[in-house]
Amino acid sequence: MSGIHPPDPPFSETTERLRRAVDTQVLYNIFHQEAFGFNIAMYFYLTGLSAGSFILSTLAYGFGMNQYKAIGRVGIVLATLLLVIAPFFLLIHIGMPHRAWHLFVYLNMSSPITWGSFLLVLYPINCIIYGYFMFKENMKLTRIFGFIGIPLAISVHGYTGFILAFGKARALWNTALMPILFLASAIVSGIALMILVVWIKDRFFSRSKKIDLELLTNLGKLLAWMIVFDLFLVGSDLLVLVISHSDAQAAAHLILGGRFSIMFLLIENLLGKIIPFILLVVPRFRTLTTMIIASILVVVGIFFMRYVVVAAGEFIPLL
Amino acid sequence: MNNQHKRLAVLIDLRKCIGCNACSLACKSENDVPLGVWRSWVKRVEKGHYPHPGEFFLPILCNNCENPICVTVCPVNAGIKRPDGIVYIDPHRCIGCRYCMASCPYGVRYINPRKKIAEKCYWCHHRVDAGLEPACVEACPTDAILFGDLNDPESKISKAVAENAVQVIKPESGTEPYTFYIGLDIESVEAKQAEENGK
Numbered sequence: 032m033s034g035i036h037p038p039d040p041p042f043s044e045t046t047e048r049l050r051r052a053v054d055t056q057v058l059y060n061i062f063h064q065e066a067f068g069f070n071i072a073m074y075f076y077l078t079g080l081s082a083g084s085f086i087l088s089t090l091a092y093g094f095g096m097n098q099y100k101a102i103g104r105v106g107i108v109l110a111t112l113l114l115v116i117a118p119f120f121l122l123i124h125i126g127m128p129h130r131a132w133h134l135f136v137y138l139n140m141s142s143p144i145t146w147g148s149f150l151l152v153l154y155p156i157n158c159i160i161y162g163y164f165m166f167k168e169n170m171k172l173t174r175i176f177g178f179i180g181i182p183l184a185i186s187v188h189g190y191t192g193f194i195l196a197f198g199k200a201r202a203l204w205n206t207a208l209m210p211i212l213f214l215a216s217a218i219v220s221g222i223a224l225m226i227l228v229v230w231i232k233d234r235f236f237s238r239s240k241k242i243d244l245e246l247l248t249n250l251g252k253l254l255a256w257m258i259v260f261d262l263f264l265v266g267s268d269l270l271v272l273v274i275s276h277s278d279a280q281a282a283a284h285l286i287l288g289g290r291f292s293i294m295f296l297l298i299e300n301l302l303g304k305i306i307p308f309i310l311l312v313v314p315r316f317r318t319l320t321t322m323i324i325a326s327i328l329v330v331v332g333i334f335f336m337r338y339v340v341v342a343a344g345e346f347i348p349l350l
Numbered sequence: 351m352n353n354q355h356k357r358l359a360v361l362i363d364l365r366k367c368i369g370c371n372a373c374s375l376a377c378k379s380e381n382d383v384p385l386g387v388w389r390s391w392v393k394r395v396e397k398g399h400y401p402h403p404g405e406f407f408l409p410i411l412c413n414n415c416e417n418p419i420c421v422t423v424c425p426v427n428a429g430i431k432r433p434d435g436i437v438y439i440d441p442h443r444c445i446g447c448r449y450c451m452a453s454c455p456y457g458v459r460y461i462n463p464r465k466k467i468a469e470k471c472y473w474c475h476h477r478v479d480a481g482l483e484p485a486c487v488e489a490c491p492t493d494a495i496l497f498g499d500l501n502d503p504e505s506k507i508s509k510a511v512a513e514n515a516v517q518v519i520k521p522e523s524g525t526e527p528y529t530f531y532i533g534l535d536i537e538s539v540e541a542k543q544a545e546e547n548g549k
Contacts, residue, residue: 126446
């Protein structure tokens with residue numbers, strides 16, 4: 032201690048406790064390493080993209096919306112590939128990857144991870160069957176497996192929301208909105224990725240090099256309105272956090288004015304949602320280039336959304 | 351009250367705690383806790399300014415909750431709650447997914463840097479089963495830590511819990527913690543002021 036007055040903590044005021052009777056300084060405390068981190072955020076991101084792509088691919092092959100027929104095959108290939116990659120981030124994350132089989136033997140039905148270990152097996156298998164029949168042009172079976180796949184796709188991403196929501200010590204995670212928030216952002220990122228992949232496919236890999244502008248415009252409209260829904264959910268979550276108990280207020284201040292404010296406000300919401308929305312809905316801006324830019328912004332923005340939720344949620348120490 | 355089972359509990363009298371860290375050290379050596387991680391430690395908080403300062407200690411250890419969220423969320427049933435209330439981790443079953451660490455409201459769990467599995471304080475159940483007290487209780491020079499069976503009305507801890515105003519950390523989390531404190535200061539359980547002491 033250098034002076035009489037304790038030095039101001041470098042940590043920003045906004046995440047300090049909100050009511051304080053006297054000046055307090057923590058002289059000694061132990062903080063253990065963070066529980067989740069980049070790997071888990073990446074895993075959430077990839078399952079979200081996968082679920083979003085799958086749901087898009089069922090628009091034509093399940094619900095018969097023929098204007099989306101061109102993305103059916105792209106969607107299912109993406110959904111399968113992304114979901115094959117995603118669990119590797121879990122294997123990197125866990126300390127004992129060679130014990131991963133425990134997940135299928137020692138079941139604890141109250142744990143979302145146990146639900147997820149089965150979903151992570153069933154969903155890709157269903158994706159492969161659905162994709163097989165789609166490429167075999169068997170429309171009846173494609174439709175059936177598409178409809179089986181929709182609840183699976185919703186669950187395989189929705190359960191990750193429950194993983195965080197069950198972390199009841201963390202105010203940012205412990206909300207019933209978390210699964211639906213995750214699903215909304217999954218669909219947003221799925222549509223954006225689809226626009227990019229369809230564009231790349233048409234631009235560089237198709238024989239005619241002709242870009243299906245009508246399809247991309249339809250996808251762009253869909254994306255814009257899903258962004259509105261996502262923003263609504265993020266807004267509701269924030270409003271309640273700001274009003275709620277002290278831990279929740281601290282979490283809200285952390286993402287609104289603290290260390291994560293640039294990532295949350297600027298990258299995730301302004302660059303990742305509001306600007307793409309404007310680019311997509313204002314007729315003057317609506318060109319192919321702006322649509323591609325908007326999609327890139329959304330895909331990047333949703334990654335930051337995953338990262339902010341995971342990292343900011345466990346940033347504030349518990350004791 | 352159900353008297354068939356023991357319900358073990360810890361009571362820490364913070365008025366007696368002198369912040370000597372004997373409990374943390376005893377715990378480290380008893381349980382072979384690696385460098386950098388702690389099963390129990392003494393948080394130290396300073397309030398006010400000269401000439402009216404106050405210094406408070408908060409020995410932190412696992413609460414061995416009645417309703418442990420870590421056991422609820424463990425995907426492989428590695429977290430086990432014994433009938434006497436001790437919550438421990440089966441080291442052969444844990445896969446190190448860290449979900450228990452993410453969900454524990456007290457931050458008492460860590461990943462063992464060598465074994466890569468989750469570990470925490472379990473009130474030295476190997477000593478308790480042998481009829482001894484946990485290492486921290488035995489090491490405390492001021493007898494600030496009491497350990498015993500709350501279901502036995504004649505035990506020292508039952509009497510102390512009855513006679514004193516006791517408090518637990520974060521009762522609102524619904525985990526029903528069984529590490530009780532006498533003289534717990536509100537500032538020492540507040541967590542918002544992070545990082546200044548760093549990792």
